[in-house]
Amino acid sequence: MPRAFITGITGQDGQHLAEFLHGKGYEVFGMVKGQNNPKFTAMRDEFPYVEPVPGDLADLPSLVKAMELTQPDEVYNLGAISFVALSFNQAELTANITGLGVLRMLEAVRMVGGAQNNPIRYYQASSSEMFGKVREIPQNERTPFHPRSPYGCAKVFGHDITVNYRESYDLYACSGILFNHEGPRRGLEFVTRKVTNAAARIKLGLQEELVLGNLDFKRDWGYAGDYVKAMWLMLQQDEPDDYVVATGETHSGEELVSLAFSEVGIDDWQRYVRQDQKFFRPAEVDLLIGDPSKAQTKLGWTREVDFPGLIKMMVANDLRIESAKR
Numbered sequence: 001m002p003r004a005f006i007t008g009i010t011g012q013d014g015q016h017l018a019e020f021l022h023g024k025g026y027e028v029f030g031m032v033k034g035q036n037n038p039k040f041t042a043m044r045d046e047f048p049y050v051e052p053v054p055g056d057l058a059d060l061p062s063l064v065k066a067m068e069l070t071q072p073d074e075v076y077n078l079g080a081i082s083f084v085a086l087s088f089n090q091a092e093l094t095a096n097i098t099g100l101g102v103l104r105m106l107e108a109v110r111m112v113g114g115a116q117n118n119p120i121r122y123y124q125a126s127s128s129e130m131f132g133k134v135r136e137i138p139q140n141e142r143t144p145f146h147p148r149s150p151y152g153c154a155k156v157f158g159h160d161i162t163v164n165y166r167e168s169y170d171l172y173a174c175s176g177i178l179f180n181h182e183g184p185r186r187g188l189e190f191v192t193r194k195v196t197n198a199a200a201r202i203k204l205g206l207q208e209e210l211v212l213g214n215l216d217f218k219r220d221w222g223y224a225g226d227y228v229k230a231m232w233l234m235l236q237q238d239e240p241d242d243y244v245v246a247t248g249e250t251h252s253g254e255e256l257v258s259l260a261f262s263e264v265g266i267d268d269w270q271r272y273v274r275q276d277q278k279f280f281r282p283a284e285v286d287l288l289i290g291d292p293s294k295a296q297t298k299l300g301w302t303r304e305v306d307f308p309g310l311i312k313m314m315v316a317n318d319l320r321i322e323s324a325k326r
């Protein structure tokens with residue numbers, strides 16, 4: 001039975017990946033920080049097969065111990081301070097966890113290593129936020145980075161150090177540059193889920209308005225369930241490499257709101273939406289659109305859910321959850 005170790009197990013991607021790897025017959029270990037982590041307790045019923053392992057991305061000895069204890073074939077480093085807006089307020093924490101946390105994971109993998117003929121394969125969750133103020137359209141694996149937030153800067157370090165450890169120590173280490181990926185498990189602080197949840201609540205009479213920040217942005221949004229397959233595929237190749245994972249389409253903030261509201265039968269969404277400076281960021285990423293051709297050609301990866309399908313799925317989920325609260 002292959003063994004996989006996942007950091008960020010309680011997040012959206014951690015949950016999708018655990019489910020996917022369990023379906024493939026893996027023994028799945030999830031790193032859990034702190035004592036009595038409430039997020040992990042909450043997911044125990046849905047993922048009884050995930051074995052918790054204590055550890056923290058800020059604590060190298062705990063990562064080394066986790067590697068020794070679990071002896072994984074594959075390590076997926078999905079753990080991070082992942083909310084871009086928060087990174088402006090907690091920049092040092094973001095640099096420590098999202099940036100230096102990668103270095104610590106790579107060191108733990110290098111120190112424990114795995115069997116000589118079967119070294120640990122490492123996946124790093126890199127991000128389209130690294131492209132920031134984009135230097136070319138669409139963005140691919142060779143597009144230069146220009147991050148626009150402490151989060152983006154930390155992710156650039158994580159990506160670069162992953163490539164550096166691969167080149168320096170011959171580690172099997174891959175960096176997946178994933179564009180925005182969403183779904184029913186997305187946290188309510190991210191714009192897609194905030195919008196689909198508000199549309200459902202407004203429809204049900206549970207909320208009167210939706211307060212947002214800048215709507216003049218474009219994102220390449222895909223479905224998280226499709227994207228975790230690409231992570232796994234990267235680790236099944238003969239040689240480690242870096243891949244952009246994206247849909248190749250971009251949609252604006254207004255399109256997102258309009259589509260979510262029309263899903264609940266509201267056509268005049270402008271009546272319900274107000275903008276507030278408190279949700280604007282000091283520097284914005286205006287346009288992201290990825291070129292996934294390398295992942296498609298080399299990994300044989302394709303996405304199954306398109307943008308309207310994604311928003312439909314998320315609105316249906318929020319209607320179900322919110323109806324139960326009434």
Ligand code: GDR
Nearest residue numbers: 082084127128129179180189190191192212213214217279
């Ligand atoms: P992003 O996702 O920053 O792209 O990073 P997010 O959904 O937070 O923001 C997308 C865009 O929406 C604008 N926006 C708002 N955003 C939020 N969260 N709340 C609002 O009220 C709001 N109003 C407008 C933002 O300004 C932004 O332009 C996500 C994260 O998952 C990262 O961890 C990941 O690396 C990247 O996607 C790929």
